[in-house]
Amino acid sequence: MTADTALSNSSQDVAQDGIVAELYAQFGAEAFTLQPTLIGMPVVWAAREQLLDIMKFLRGVPRPYVMLYDLHGVDERLRMHRDGLPKADFTVFYQLMSLERNSDIMLKVALSEADLRVPTVTGIWPNANWYEREVFDMFGIDFPGHPHLTRILMPPNWNGHPLRKDYPARATEFDPYTLTMEGQDKAQEALRFNPEDWGMQRRTEETDYMFLNLGPNHPSAHGAFRIVLQLDGEEIVDCVPDIGYHHRAAEKMGERQSWHSYIPYTDRVDYTGGVMNNLPYILAVEKLAGIKVPARVETIRIMMAELFRISSHLLFLGTYLQDLGAMSPVFFAFTDRQKSYEVIEAITGFRMHPAWFRIGGVAQDLPKGWEGKVKSFIDWMPKRLNEYQRAMMDNAVVRERTKGVAAYTTREALEWGVTGPNLRATGFEFDLRKARPYSGYENFEFEIPVAHNGDAFDRGMMRIEEMRQSLRIMQQCLDNMPAGDYKADHPLTTPPPREKMLQHIETLITHFLQVSWGPVLKANESQQMIEATKGINSYYLTSDGNTMSYRTRIRTPSYPHLQQIPAVMRGGFVPDLIAHLGSIDFVMADVDR
Amino acid sequence: MQYKLTRIDPNTPTDQQYPIGQRGNVDDPMKQQVHRNVFMGKLEDVLNAGVNWGRKNSLWPYNFGLSCCYVEMTTAFTAPHDVARFGAEVIRASPRQADFMVIAGTCFIKMAPVIQQLYDQMLEPKWVISMGSCANSGGMYDIYSVVQGVDKFLPVDVYIPGCPPRPEAFLQGLQLLQDSVQEERRPLSWVVGDQGVYRAEMPSQKEKSRAERIQVTNLRTPDEV
Numbered sequence A: 001m002t003a004d005t006a007l008s009n010s011s012q013d014v015a016q017d018g019i020v021a022e023l024y025a026q027f028g029a030e031a032f033t034l035q036p037t038l039i040g041m042p043v044v045w046a047a048r049e050q051l052l053d054i055m056k057f058l059r060g061v062p063r064p065y066v067m068l069y070d071l072h073g074v075d076e077r078l079r080m081h082r083d084g085l086p087k088a089d090f091t092v093f094y095q096l097m098s099l100e101r102n103s104d105i106m107l108k109v110a111l112s113e114a115d116l117r118v119p120t121v122t123g124i125w126p127n128a129n130w131y132e133r134e135v136f137d138m139f140g141i142d143f144p145g146h147p148h149l150t151r152i153l154m155p156p157n158w159n160g161h162p163l164r165k166d167y168p169a170r171a172t173e174f175d176p177y178t179l180t181m182e183g184q185d186k187a188q189e190a191l192r193f194n195p196e197d198w199g200m201q202r203r204t205e206e207t208d209y210m211f212l213n214l215g216p217n218h219p220s221a222h223g224a225f226r227i228v229l230q231l232d233g234e235e236i237v238d239c240v241p242d243i244g245y246h247h248r249a250a251e252k253m254g255e256r257q258s259w260h261s262y263i264p265y266t267d268r269v270d271y272t273g274g275v276m277n278n279l280p281y282i283l284a285v286e287k288l289a290g291i292k293v294p295a296r297v298e299t300i301r302i303m304m305a306e307l308f309r310i311s312s313h314l315l316f317l318g319t320y321l322q323d324l325g326a327m328s329p330v331f332f333a334f335t336d337r338q339k340s341y342e343v344i345e346a347i348t349g350f351r352m353h354p355a356w357f358r359i360g361g362v363a364q365d366l367p368k369g370w371e372g373k374v375k376s377f378i379d380w381m382p383k384r385l386n387e388y389q390r391a392m393m394d395n396a397v398v399r400e401r402t403k404g405v406a407a408y409t410t411r412e413a414l415e416w417g418v419t420g421p422n423l424r425a426t427g428f429e430f431d432l433r434k435a436r437p438y439s440g441y442e443n444f445e446f447e448i449p450v451a452h453n454g455d456a457f458d459r460g461m462m463r464i465e466e467m468r469q470s471l472r473i474m475q476q477c478l479d480n481m482p483a484g485d486y487k488a489d490h491p492l493t494t495p496p497p498r499e500k501m502l503q504h505i506e507t508l509i510t511h512f513l514q515v516s517w518g519p520v521l522k523a524n525e526s527q528q529m530i531e532a533t534k535g536i537n538s539y540y541l542t543s544d545g546n547t548m549s550y551r552t553r554i555r556t557p558s559y560p561h562l563q564q565i566p567a568v569m570r571g572g573f574v575p576d577l578i579a580h581l582g583s584i585d586f587v588m589a590d591v592d593r
Numbered sequence B: 001m002q003y004k005l006t007r008i009d010p011n012t013p014t015d016q017q018y019p020i021g022q023r024g025n026v027d028d029p030m031k032q033q034v035h036r037n038v039f040m041g042k043l044e045d046v047l048n049a050g051v052n053w054g055r056k057n058s059l060w061p062y063n064f065g066l067s068c069c070y071v072e073m074t075t076a077f078t079a080p081h082d083v084a085r086f087g088a089e090v091i092r093a094s095p096r097q098a099d100f101m102v103i104a105g106t107c108f109i110k111m112a113p114v115i116q117q118l119y120d121q122m123l124e125p126k127w128v129i130s131m132g133s134c135a136n137s138g139g140m141y142d143i144y145s146v147v148q149g150v151d152k153f154l155p156v157d158v159y160i161p162g163c164p165p166r167p168e169a170f171l172q173g174l175q176l177l178q179d180s181v182q183e184e185r186r187p188l189s190w191v192v193g194d195q196g197v198y199r200a201e202m203p204s205q206k207e208k209s210r211a212e213r214i215q216v217t218n219l220r221t222p223d224e225v
């Protein structure tokens, strides 16, 4: 969806959309309220009582909505601009994805503060489980029928629901943190795993199960991630992933930073993805602002995003092979990453978190001589990739460790909300850059690599192939970099072009306001999904006509990927779990945000 | 040189806040009267310096990472930066075998008791490097789930600024830790002498390089690579 088509999306167009007509035919038009937004998909409000029927209908309709892409809540109590929307104190929204239609639908349910309950949809989509727990944790909304409704991000003994509007954001609004010996014991005790809580047995007639706690600090857990294994010898009978050790409250942060000053926080969500994270946020803001950026900006953005994709995949490759027991690849991969950083630093001035994209452009034009840097990187990489493939992926030990390990099918992947290379490893060709091109990807020639077995080996191979394609895209950026401005000529471009500042007092004042308070965006909602390094990442922004976002929802790919682990690992062995963890490619900031 | 003394009482009441241990500023214990004996004093000096030299050149890091900063820390461990030059390449996966812990990343309230536990499991002598703004002060995350600086409960030896600090900055931090280890006074054994740990008050790096930094008037423009 490009900015043009998104902007023309009025409610009339949406009602013509196939699915809304189908819903009307099934449930009657009076059952729904249609909300006009810039999200680029029909947004319909429905009654709580009908929710499950509608969900089942959408799941079973011809060309069905096979994936629950996102589910979260909004605290509507302080929202000023709600014209024409059903009365609500809180909202729970569901975004469903149909791959055959290549389109989505968003369903919203209004709730009143006195009765914060929505029936669980875990019976229809298993991956609703964690999302509903998170909504419970963050808003205190109850989901009757949920198999295990407990906190997920905050510690079990936490007070309050952080995403509510009356919950303070800053740590400095609370008493300074202290830890006593007693407090430490208590907190550790609260984390103790109790199998009965999860409906697990400690023993059967034949065996006593062993419960093994892995994490929250473990070298192959890739950060602060914990998973508790129920073991029968080496075999994993069941397991329970436990997250929330890396919750930096990026969503709450969006409600207190200006549209502009939130950009650096996006870098730190998928922290190996650098400016790739800026992209969905910036594109969503630009939809709200109605900015169309010059072709040069689009191309620069794509080039940098693909460069970060390579750097992230290299990190993946090094650690994936290290988890399988190979020491040296990580040294090679980091040498290559250093090369990529040379380019990134030359262009953006920083390494990991450049925060370099801006509303309506990028921070700066490409520096003189950038071509040489990019070219030397593009020349360097292919032979290295071949070497990785020969030395590692053709290596008998690696193949033995990963072939057929932790395999899942496309159907299972969709059921759990798996996207990105992990989905494509199952043989399903779905890449947003092709399916729903954004930021000018439609102008590039590249292929979407797919594999077929959906196992740990294929997931590794996918990354190598993807790096080759990214190099191809970068080469095209290098060959065809359009001339022109690095910023859009638009009143909401932030920071505004400096040349325009010093002409008269008017321009100076606007410049000053926009830099100090930041731009004010019209009340509306928008969203942008992108094919990020690890899968589909999206920012769903609600503006209430202010300098800050009213609600920022970040849907990250790693979250469902971790939720899926038990479904994949039941019956596997402990070393297979390590291979699987290595092959998922997740960072905890991308899970807990 | 001024020293900071830590002496941990095994009978500390459990409502005591971390970091545990009495602290006070004292003069160099080696310069005190008892050590003034010409012969014994020299011997002790040499012994101390020798032991510290050994300690500082084989610091084993604990493989512990919290978030983004950890990526830059690992970068420092790999080939392009090669931490082995400083004798700190023996990364340990168990806190019991490690000498120092780098708090590389954001310290979350949910994680803090776990960090404390891991720190407690490390054996003396042990040190802590706080890497990155998050670990130093909460950094850009002044938010409900983040502890505003790991020094709220851990004793930190070196702070590395940056978000994230470059791998080179980590290496500099490591060398600063080495310098400070060289100046330390610790018991040579758990039965010999005073059981306090005396950490030297090292000079502030900011002050040290101020004059030089203030000299810089022209910065290279970023318009050219």
Ligand code: SF4
Binding pocket: A268, B067, B068, B069, B070, B104, B105, B106, B131, B132, B133, B134, B135, B139, B162, B163, B164, B165
């Ligand atoms: S200091 Fe910056 S780079 Fe380091 S963990 Fe915090 S946010 Fe990440």
